[in-house]
Amino acid sequence: MTQLYQTVVYQALIDQLLQQLGVTTALQQHCQLPLQVEAVDLVGAGPDIFGRHQSMTPDTLSRWQAMSAAAADAGVILQLVSAFRSVDYQCQLIRNKLDRGQCLQDIVKVSALPGYSEHHTGRALDLTTPGSEPLAETFELTAAFAWLQVNARDFDFAMSYPRDNTFGISYEPWHWFCRQG
Ligand SMILES: [Zn+2]
Numbered sequence: 001m002t003q004l005y006q007t008v009v010y011q012a013l014i015d016q017l018l019q020q021l022g023v024t025t026a027l028q029q030h031c032q033l034p035l036q037v038e039a040v041d042l043v044g045a046g047p048d049i050f051g052r053h054q055s056m057t058p059d060t061l062s063r064w065q066a067m068s069a070a071a072a073d074a075g076v077i078l079q080l081v082s083a084f085r086s087v088d089y090q091c092q093l094i095r096n097k098l099d100r101g102q103c104l105q106d107i108v109k110v111s112a113l114p115g116y117s118e119h120h121t122g123r124a125l126d127l128t129t130p131g132s133e134p135l136a137e138t139f140e141l142t143a144a145f146a147w148l149q150v151n152a153r154d155f156d157f158a159m160s161y162p163r164d165n166t167f168g169i170s171y172e173p174w175h176w177f178c179r180q181g
Pocket residue numbers: 119124125126174175176
């Protein structure tokens with residue numbers, strides 16, 4: 001199978017899932033995120049702050065371990081909130097929000113549609129630090145965020161969704177992507 005063929009098949013599968021969720025073509029086109037292929041090569045990364053088992057690509061894991069160790073040396077504690085998420089998981093997450101009465105237009109401002117989350121690649125990490133509410137914008141006020149802004153690039157991590165990003169996604173100071181994962 002060629003890469004192009006695989007991409008076409010994957011896109012068709014994603015389109016079908018989105019249709020089942022009730023996502024209109026217009027809404028899908030409005031979202032500016034690129035398609036993200038689900039990772040196959042994953043390794044365990046231990047528990048997150050909620051005790052859930054997390055996984056990521058091997059290269060992301062080694063960079064994450066080096067980065068969190070360097071942060072600890074500087075007196076900064078970095079903790080994992082979320083790493084790899086499957087397309088199925090992302091579908092369930094959206095379904096749960098729909099069940100709670102949220103509308104798709106609002107959901108897509110904060111959650112990527114299935115197939116479009118960087119977490120599918122196993123290279124995106126949501127981070128927090130003790131005393132900070134997970135996945136809250138106030139993470140930008142922490143010493144951990146200040147440390148990441150200066151040092152994350154040395155470990156090949158970059159913030160994917162800065163303020164006023166072109167993807168139409170809310171500012172996510174906690175979401176870091178491993179460029180060499
Ligand atoms: Zn994230």
